[in-house]
Amino acid sequence: MSATNYGKAIREGFAHLLANHPDVFVMGQGLWSPWYVGSSMTELEKEFGKERVIDTPVSEWACTSAAVGASLYGKRPIVVHPRMDFMIFATDSLVNQAAKWSHMLGGQANPGLTVRGIINRGGEQGAQHSQSLQSWYAHVPGLRVVMPYTVADARDLLIAATLSPDPVLYIDDRWLYGQEAELPAAVDIDLAALGNQVLREGSDVTLAGCSWGTELAMGAADALAGQGVSAEVVDLRILNPLDAEPLIRSVEKTGRLVAVDASWRTCGVAGEAVARVSEALEPSVWKARPRRITLPDAPAPSSKVLEDIYYPTVEDVVEATRSTLS
Template sequence: MKIEILMPAMSPSMTEGNLTKWFVKVGDFLRVGDPIAEIETDKAAMDVESDSEGTVIELLVEQGQEKIGIKTPIAVIDTNTEKLKGKLFTNTIDDQSATKIKKEEVKITKSTDQGSQTTVREAIRDALAEEMRLDSDVFVMGEEVAEYQGAYKVTQGLLQEFGPSRIIDTPITENGFTGIAIGASFSGLKPVVEFMTFNFSLQAMDHIINSAAKTLYMGGGQLNCPIVFRGPNGAAARVAAQHSQDLTAWFSHIPGLKVISPYTVNDHKGLLKAAIRDPNPVIFLENEILYGDVGKVSLKDDEIIPIGKANILREGMDITLISHSINLRLCEEVADILIKEKITCEIVDLRTIKPLDKNTIVKSIKKTNKCVVVEQGWSQSGVSSEIISVIMEEAFDWLDAPVVRLTGKEVPMPYAENLEKMALPSKEELIKAIKNIL
């Protein structure tokens, strides 16, 4: 019987991958568990193993082929042939050389040039590397940031360039290493702490709030805490309630913290550089699903993007859409749809949640007189509640309709695909919300 081997999904958010190396050729006999090929996803390089026993009769993709969608057939094996049985697969493969190749393929960090296309992931890494080259007090600490090259490959290559004294793997003890990093910042170092995801920052919330955010004030300005906490925040794909939540509003509630939630590639780089240089504790919220987004870095050498400035992502006349991070993608998609109906949306990319750029918000309201605020977080006491309050306080007379918010539903994130989709803001909901007030 002939069976197809399909491109597997190797992480919750993977939609496609590259086949970097075939470990088998036509005619090889495979046992269950034998490695077939090395697949590179946006997060990591991993081996695909055979889940059947039989002989390889066809390879359907070339070594080096990129962007192969999940569930695409990549090879065919015949489970009936017995003729080559006995010739062990492992004899034909030198495991050590395979490992070696992986190591050599680790990219050495070289910053992308101005104007070139790069991913969010690389932009973050470039920002880290550039700031580390400029200032020996900057170091990176977190789980799997060094030898593993980053759970989401963000810190790839940094260990090779900066060594283990500055790229530091920690045990899985968020409260402990957060406190240690804050203590180190009290004596002048500038730690960048990676939370594998911000879900795990909840373990360390006491130190973030009570030790990092308040010490400057409690000490009458004597002791500052120049630290950055970064990592993915917000809903990921199909990882359920404990690993999929937007904590932006939590951090933005705390005086003493700055909170950044960027969207574009350029903003990720420029704002992270600004965060590292900032003498205050900064929460830098990334989004796992945005890591692979490609865009242009327009920053010149050593240029940063100032914290606390929103950006008009798109100009429009009829309504203002205000959002941050991945939901700006939703806003852009909806704006593209509505333009066909001659409705133009102005999109405000908050970029920084705290301090909030009230001026840009108010200015846009004065222009369009209508507004929908979109966020992934829960509605009660959320980022959108705050923005609506600001609009009420500072632009009420300019409104032609009540401001509407579209937020994540007030439920723990469900696992089921359909329910997860319902829990998050959708295009349909946004279009409906806009049309309700136009």
């Protein structure tokens, strides 16, 4: 096996789905561009045809609404939104329609579409091009939300999401595209059988994150190991429905929790992680108060100098962790 990067792993997921499932098609903006969605969809339209990889006009609402309709007729559409910020225009179709149909029709309709929202941050892009909105959508019953961190999950969660009978929001972060790993051949995967996972065993403290937050947690665990601290890392790759058991078991062992989320603090994933564990464990289990590392409750700046302050770092996670050990 040769190493595959995160973006190419996503492409492998698309290729597997298009090659093995004729009811799958992909639509969205810039899909035929050699650069618009990075290496994650390069020349798929040449391999599988432009009738199955469809570069659409700029209308997030129209694309997502068309996909909802197609899914109700037995297709498995994947809608790609190259910037999650502008996916907001499609929220009515996703939240008011797709997430509700099965419930409202007694399980007789299953809009099994996948919506891919890509996070673009940094690079002085500013407040309207830098948002991580996973907490918004994870709040909605009936909508599955997944955020792959590992290279394997970048591919496999896309496959699992597309084969799910439920509507799924698949969120990938461009800051992870440089990761590399060796992967076995792709196979079909049942999303309902997957849960959150411990990526690194440890005994002193639990670091929990999702997507880029997991990257910060893994970096902090490496740094802390050099200081004699054993950190366990839990990857919250599935946010809705949230499988909290691996996290609860980890904190029950370590007695400490630092939750990391590359989005805002208020009503965010980190807060939900802390709440789930706090509800599940007796106060006597805790050796220190839990900590959260998040973005500040402010829109992203457009200045590189301010970005360096705005975005959390591995050092921030290390400092917060050490405060729980003192």
